[in-house]
Amino acid sequence: MTEPRLRLRLHFGPGSMFGPGRADLLEAIAAHGSISAAGRQMGMSYRRAWTLVEALNAGFSAPLVDSSRGGAAGGGAKLTAEGLAVLAHYRKLEMTLAEAGAAEIAALQQLACAIPTRK
Amino acid sequence: MTEPRLRLRLHFGPGSMFGPGRADLLEAIAAHGSISAAGRQMGMSYRRAWTLVEALNAGFSAPLVDSSRGGAAGGGAKLTAEGLAVLAHYRKLEMTLAEAGAAEIAALQQLACAIPTRK
Numbered sequence: 222m223t224e225p226r227l228r229l230r231l232h233f234g235p236g237s238m239f240g241p242g243r244a245d246l247l248e249a250i251a252a253h254g255s256i257s258a259a260g261r262q263m264g265m266s267y268r269r270a271w272t273l274v275e276a277l278n279a280g281f282s283a284p285l286v287d288s289s290r291g292g293a294a295g296g297g298a299k300l301t302a303e304g305l306a307v308l309a310h311y312r313k314l315e316m317t318l319a320e321a322g323a324a325e326i327a328a329l330q331q332l333a334c335a336i337p338t339r340k
Numbered sequence: 341m342t343e344p345r346l347r348l349r350l351h352f353g354p355g356s357m358f359g360p361g362r363a364d365l366l367e368a369i370a371a372h373g374s375i376s377a378a379g380r381q382m383g384m385s386y387r388r389a390w391t392l393v394e395a396l397n398a399g400f401s402a403p404l405v406d407s408s409r410g411g412a413a414g415g416g417a418k419l420t421a422e423g424l425a426v427l428a429h430y431r432k433l434e435m436t437l438a439e440a441g442a443a444e445i446a447a448l449q450q451l452a453c454a455i456p457t458r459k
Contacts, residue, residue, distance in 0.1 A: 225351060225353075226351040227349075227350055228348070228349040228350075229346065229347070229348060230346075230347040231344050231445065231448060232345040233449060233452035234452070234453070236453070237453045240347075279453070280452065281451050282451060282452065282453055303451055306447075307451050310448050313444055314444040314445065314448070317441055318441050321436055321439075321441070322433050322437050322440070325436060326433065328425075328429045329350060329358065329426060329429050329430065332425060332429075333353070333356050334353070334355070334356045334398070334399050334400055
């Protein structure tokens, strides 16, 4: 059995949330330079990817994704300085917490079902 | 604005997960001695609460909730030793991680939207 996966979600207030799916989407946008290509990689519809980007841009004090290069030509997208900062802080938080919580996570893993197919 | 809320979800493998909702449900069962009363407190249907308890009991190497006192009389429920252990480890993990991640969480909070009503 693989290590348990720790998923962190931060709720900053109404309408402002950040978690693993949004972090992955930002990373994919940075990698592909395109919201639609990022969405495709993550198996989500174009519309869903855009809705998430809009939520991300509205939920922080500055937009996280710059899609101003879009338009008639199809365009592209990139992370803003704020987007890069949010992503970096979140990834660092994940690492810090996986380390700090290692003992408790191992204890919970011991109690969890060892055989995935168990009913 | 209140502190950002950190929500942790652990995925141990297929069908075995533990997160804030399940922790709250276990706590409510311990407090009320009843699955249905716990569900009511959490605003979930009787059926939903039972389904979650069944998933919890199947997802760990031993049941977390003992509802054997149920039956014709309506009965009650309590946490098993394993249920108490899982809940205690999870709550300790939450505290440990909130402390260990304080700097990164504060940095993310700074970047998050300060005005919840902002569009």
